[in-house]
Amino acid sequence: MNKMKNKTTSALLPALCLVVLAGMFNSCSSSDGEEKAKRANETPKKDSVAVPTATFQLVKGQLSTDLYVPGELIAFQQVDLYAKVNSFVKKLYVDIGSEVREGQLLATMEAPELQSQLASAESRVKSQEAIFIASKANYDRIVETSKTPGTISQNDVDQADARQKSDLAQLDAAKAAYKEVAETLKYLEIQAPFSGVISARNVNLGAIVGPSGKGSELPIFTLQQQNHLRLVVSVPEALTGYLRDKQEVSFSVKSAPGRHFTATVKRLAGALDSRLRAERTEMDVFPKNKELLPGMVAEVDLPMPARDSVFVVPATAIVNSTERIAVIRVSSDHKAEWVDVQMGRTQSGKTEVYGSKLKEGDTIVTHANEEIRDGSPLR
Incomplete structure (x- = not known):
């Protein structure tokens, strides 16, 4: 009998332990659930609590800022002076740092071939002038003789007139060629186009000079107006x-x-x-x-300085996130209302904002942040 009792007791012990453990587990689970429910009832939702917030009235103003940028000082007028024709430098009258006046002679050049061209042109002018004088005299005699009927035909008169006009045209062409060579000789003198200071000199006496890219790569002088x-x-x-x-x-x-x-x-x-x-x-x-x-x-x-009045707010009133740029407006029912804006200039903690939904007199949150949700109550 004792042996059977011991066997029965040994078999019931594991079952009793399982029952006790299950009761303890259910008791703990029940108490944890009640505690969580109690805390949920006692702690209100965050969004339902009116957050105390500093605000200001939106007004328009003008924000003046300063832009600091690098700049460069350059001469009001500057010119590189080249020789007009290929020639040799004969004399230089100025050097680097020389102050010159408008029209002042800076250098003279010489070109022997131009002198020969001028003499040739002058000779051609005299030759054409003599030819024209002869043809004109012949024309005058023919015209005078033709006044006697039957002496000179009209065809001879016309031919004489054409010849003296042709000779006159040749004379005019010779004079134009002479004038062209004479004007070219004037380019052998370099004069200052305006008053200024010689800032560069790149040639010496006897140097061959000429137009840019032909006679020389560098200019004879560089002239700058330095008082302006x-x-x-x-x-x-x-x-x-x-x-x-x-x-x-x-x-x-x-x-x-x-x-x-x-x-x-x-x-x-x-x-x-x-x-x-x-x-x-x-x-x-x-x-x-x-x-x-x-x-x-x-x-x-x-x-x-600003030309027009714009909305100016503290820089802290702007929420600048990766998704949007906005200010937080307090609606009539005291709730947060996010309003998208565009930022302008910033100066001394104040920023220009632009937004079509903003109007003067709106109440704006002074210290805005992403924790103030759109639609949350504010106080």
């Missing part, structure tokens, strides 16, 4: 609308640290450079005592 300079800058496409004619700008150069110079906008290209996508802008500069020279690089401060 151009300050040239390239303004990016996005900012060309803010430029104004006769606008005053300031700039500085490395050769005069700490000093600031002024210039006036005079010429706008009116078109964009195909490579840089920028508009060439020129300003007039009148330096004193050669403190500014052609070729200097300048740091230019271009003021960019």
Whole structure:
């Protein structure tokens, strides 16, 4: 009997353990579910809570910015002076750094063959002049004789007239050829086309000179107008609308640290450079005592005042994500409303925004971020 009891008890123990474990598991599961349900009831949804938010009223304003761009100083006028005809340099009257006046003689050349051509042309003129005088006299005699009836036929008169007209045309051609050679001789003198400074000299006495690409590769002189300079800058496409004619700008150069110079906008290209996508802008500069020279690089401060009033908001009021650029407006029922905008210029923590759905007086969230969902309540 005892043996049978022990066997029965041993067989029932595993079953009892399974029952106890199942009861404990069900008890734990039930208590965990009740706890989660209790927390769910106690904790409200995030979107249903009104988030306290700082706001401001949307108004229009004008944002003024400054554009700092590199510029280049160039001579207002600059020219490379070449010889018109192939010749030899006879005399040079100026050198590098010489200040010259308009019309001043800079150099003289000599070309012996031109002198021979001039003498030949002069001789031809005299020859044609003698021929014309003879033919004209013959014509006058024939005309006078023809007044007596039956002495000279009309055909002889016409032929004499044609001959003296032909000789007159030959005389005019000879005079034109002589004038052409005489004008060519004037090119043997190089004169200054405007007042300025000789910035380069590339020849010496006795050198062979001539037109560009024929007689010499380099010019005889380079003449620059240095008392009147151009300050040239390239303004990016996005900012060309803010430029104004006769606008005053300031700039500085490395050769005069700490000093600031002024210039006036005079010429706008009116078109964009195909490579840089920028508009060439020129300003007039009148330096004193050669403190500014052609070729200097300048740091230019271009003021960019707004022409029209636009919406200006703090930079923190803009949500700039990979998907969209927007501001958050507070609707009439105090909910967040995302409004897509386009950004303009930024200056001192303020940014221009453009949006067709914005209107003056809208309430905008000051510190916008992606955690404020579209449609969530705000306080």
